[in-house]
Amino acid sequence: MKTTTVLIAIATAVGVAQSPNAVTTGKAYAFEAVASGVYYATSTGTMVTGSNNVAVVGDRDVLVVDTGTSPAAARAFVEDLKLVTTKPIRYVVNTHFHYDHTDGNQVYAGKADIIAHEYVKFAIDKLDVLHREPFQTSQLTNVPARITTLTKRIGDEKDPQQKAALERQLAVAQRGWEELKEIRPTPPNVTYSTKKVVNLGGRDVQLLFLGRGHTNGDTVVYLPKEKIVATGDLMESQIAYMGDAQFDEWIATLESLKKLDWDLDLPGHGSPFKEKTRVTAFQGYLSDLVSQGRALKQQGRTAEDTARVVDLTKYKDSFPQIQGPGADIRGVRRLYQWLDEKPAK
Secondary structure: OOOEEEEOOOOHHHOOOOOOOEEEEOOOEEEEEEEOOEEEEEEOOOOOOOOOEEEEEOOOOEEEEOOOOOHHHHHHHHHHHOOOOOOOEEEEEOOOOOHHHHOOHHHHEOOEEEEEEHHHHHHHHHOOHHHOOOHHHHHHHHHHHHHHHHHHHHHHOOOHHHHHHHHHHHHHHHHHHHHHHHOOOOOOOEEEOOEEEEEOOOOEEEEEOOOOOOOOOOOEEEEOOOOEEEEEOOOOOOOOOOOOOOHHHHHHHHHHHHHOOOOEEEEOOOOOEOOOHHHHHHHHHHHHHHHHHHHHHHOOOOHHHHHHHOOOHHHOOOOOOOOOOOOOHHHHHHHHHHHHHOOOO
C-alpha cells in the first residue's frame, strides 16, 4: 500500500477554509489529523465508501464513527486505519441508521461494540432499510443509472484521456454495485437514550442525543477537551437529505448543538467547519423550507411541484450546492407527510 503524508486543502468547493493538517492517504481513505489522535477520514475515490468517518485514538482503544456504505468499504477502512494507529478498534458508533453510515456494521460485529441511539436498533431491525429511502433511490436506482450513463459516455467519448477517466469511474460504480450484494443489515449491540460516555484509555468520548432531527435517533460525538463534534448528517457542511426529518425538532436540536462548546465540526458529508453561523444558516433553510412548503401545499401544489419551485437561494452563500430554486423531492415528500402529521392550528 502506498502511503503519503501531505498538506492539502479539504473541499474548497463548499467554501471551507484550506486545512494545514497532515493527511495520510491509503488505498480507499485519506486520514486528516484534525487533533492529536483524532482523524477525519474521507474517500480517495477508488471505491464507493459512503459517509465520511472519524477515528478517535485513546491510550488503549480506538473508537470509529460510522461504518460506510458496504462491508467492503468497512474492510478497506480498517486496513487503511492501520497507517495511523495499530491500536484495536474497540468501539464503533453509528450516528444514525442510514445505509451509508451503517452498512459496514457486519464487519465489526463480534469484534467491537457497535453503539447507537436506541432508535437506530429499532430502525435496522424493523424498517426493512434495504427496501426504503434513502437506500432505494441512492443505491438501487441511482447506481444502475450511473453505470448506464457512464457506459454511453464512454462509447461516445473520442478523447483518450477523458475516456480513460470515465472508464475508471465506471469501474468504481460497477464494483460498488456488486459490493451491495454482501450487505446484511446489522443493528448496534449497545444502545443508549440520552448520553453515554466511552473511555478509550486517557480519553473520554461523549455520545449525545440532543433531540430528533435528521432522523429520530441522531448521535453527536463530542470531544470536550478538543472542542470537537462529529455530527453525522444532523449537521453537514452542505444540505442534508431530509427524507426522515422532524423539521421543527431539527431546528431546536441544532440550537442545542450550538450551545455545546466546540470549535470544529466533523460532519458526515462535506468538509470540516468551524463557524456556528453555518448551523444558523441551516436552521434558516429548514424554517424557510417549512414555511414555503406549507403555503404551497395549502395552495394545492403537489410535492413534485413544490420541489421544483421552492426558493431557498438566499442560503447559497452558506451552501454553494444551491444553484437555483428547488429542493430534493424526497425531502419535500417527507415535508408534506410531516405537515399532515402536525395537529391543525
